[in-house]
Amino acid sequence: TWESVPQAPPDVIFQLTAAYKADKYEKKVNLGVGAYRDNDGKPWVLPSVKKAQAILLNDDTVDHEYLSITGLPEFVASAAKLILGKDSAATSEGRVTSVQTISGTGANHLAAVFLARFYDWSRAGGEKKIYISNPTWANHKAIFNAAGIEPVDYPYYDAKTVGLDFEGFTGALKSAPNRSVFLLHACAHNPTGVDPTKEQWGAISDIFLAKGHMAFFDCAYQGFASGSLDADAFAVRHFVAQKNIPLLICQSFAKNAGLYGERVGALHVVSASKKQEAAVKSQLSVIQRAEISNPPAFGARVVSLILNDNALWEQWNKDVKFMAERIIDMRKQLHSLLTEKHKTPAPGGNWDHILKQIGMFSYLGLTPKQVKYIVDEGHIYMTGNSRISMAGLNTHNVAYVAEVIDKAART
Numbered sequence: 001t002w003e004s005v006p007q008a009p010p011d012v013i014f015q016l017t018a019a020y021k022a023d024k025y026e027k028k029v030n031l032g033v034g035a036y037r038d039n040d041g042k043p044w045v046l047p048s049v050k051k052a053q054a055i056l057l058n059d060d061t062v063d064h065e066y067l068s069i070t071g072l073p074e075f076v077a078s079a080a081k082l083i084l085g086k087d088s089a090a091t092s093e094g095r096v097t098s099v100q101t102i103s104g105t106g107a108n109h110l111a112a113v114f115l116a117r118f119y120d121w122s123r124a125g126g127e128k129k130i131y132i133s134n135p136t137w138a139n140h141k142a143i144f145n146a147a148g149i150e151p152v153d154y155p156y157y158d159a160k161t162v163g164l165d166f167e168g169f170t171g172a173l174k175s176a177p178n179r180s181v182f183l184l185h186a187c188a189h190n191p192t193g194v195d196p197t198k199e200q201w202g203a204i205s206d207i208f209l210a211k212g213h214m215a216f217f218d219c220a221y222q223g224f225a226s227g228s229l230d231a232d233a234f235a236v237r238h239f240v241a242q243k244n245i246p247l248l249i250c251q252s253f254a255k256n257a258g259l260y261g262e263r264v265g266a267l268h269v270v271s272a273s274k275k276q277e278a279a280v281k282s283q284l285s286v287i288q289r290a291e292i293s294n295p296p297a298f299g300a301r302v303v304s305l306i307l308n309d310n311a312l313w314e315q316w317n318k319d320v321k322f323m324a325e326r327i328i329d330m331r332k333q334l335h336s337l338l339t340e341k342h343k344t345p346a347p348g349g350n351w352d353h354i355l356k357q358i359g360m361f362s363y364l365g366l367t368p369k370q371v372k373y374i375v376d377e378g379h380i381y382m383t384g385n386s387r388i389s390m391a392g393l394n395t396h397n398v399a400y401v402a403e404v405i406d407k408a409a410r411t
């Protein structure tokens with residue numbers, strides 16, 4: 001029956017994890033998938049999460065009934081508050097529809113299906129298109145293609161400066177048809193770690209306003225960029241404060257709560273009025289029912305407890321800061337080894353981009369040949385675009401990684 005099914009290529013990110021696991025080399029390092037590791041290279045269950053889990057496991061009122069189609073109400077309400085801020089006018093005016101999703105991927109997918117069905121494409125150039133940064137998270141293209149929306153690249157990363165191509169980015173915003181949909185990484189851009197400055201976000205939002213563009217925010221790293229949950233919500237809150245920019249936010253708790261496998265996330269759609277909010281919610285419910293019926297409960301309960309209990313909330317803020325600071329420290333160590341110890345030739349003239357880039361990833365700016373050397377000779381797993389997950393570095397392996405990068409850069 002299935003003779004005509006062609007073999008699909010493996011996933012670019014998860015195949016690295018599989019290859020790393022199968023590798024017997026003693027000094028192997030996994031800098032592929034964006035998942036936090038402690039200084040011994042082990043997954044880390046956040047202390048705040050451990051405490052919340054213990055509370056749930058001892059609570060006899062917690063059962064395994066279905067959640068409602070749109071998820072756990074106290075989770076989605078507090079998740080909205082986390083990204084939009086405590087005093088968000090959009091929330092108090094009842095203009096925010098929040099639905100629990102299968103983490104960030106599910107939020108992106110639900111939003112894509114919703115847009116494909118209900119966005120007024122006739123007033124947005126006539127074709128179902130979403131503009132995505134070049135480069136972007138490897139899964140974005142697949143998600144939009146699957147929903148029948150064509151992903152189109154906009155310039156973002158400048159290989160010459162190993163930084164933001166601001167002119168190219170704003171040029172694309174200006175030349176796209178009015179009311180186009182643009183995907184923005186809320187903070188800690190994946191894969192480059194290159195974010196616009198506050199001033200640049202201001203200029204970008206002005207163009208959104210002038211052109212009537214829709215902002216499709218993907219927010220998978222709140223807290224990871226700066227260590228502060230509020231500071232990392234700047235771009236989203238700034239856009240929401242402009243009032244007339246239509247927008248939605250895909251929110252993941254995989255990274256900042258370390259709940260990767262529990263699939264905890266939410267989609268928040270900010271409407272112009274309360275009336276639209278209700279209609280949007282009804283349609284998201286219809287889509288969600290057909291696809292997953294209702295989202296998983298446990299992880300959402302954990303996050304909801306953390307967001308609604310003072311002591312857990314404070315602990316979580318510390319946990320997020322701890323992860324962000326360990327990553328920042330690894331940036332400093334790798335930078336110093338490459339510049340001071342090895343004096344490694346750098347793309348763009350120096351290695352300062354390792355310090356400037358923020359969040360889980362650093363984009364080294366190496367060529368595919370150099371990356372191949374690092375993977376094949378060093379058994380250091382990373383994506384072909386020279387992205388490394390900083391969280392995979394630790395005080396035991398950073399010297400080895402720097403040594404191999406140095407050799408690769410000289411090949």
Ligand code: LMR
Nearest residue numbers: 013032033034137139190
């Ligand atoms: C990554 O980019 O490595 C993570 O977001 C994991 C994933 O799902 O790809």
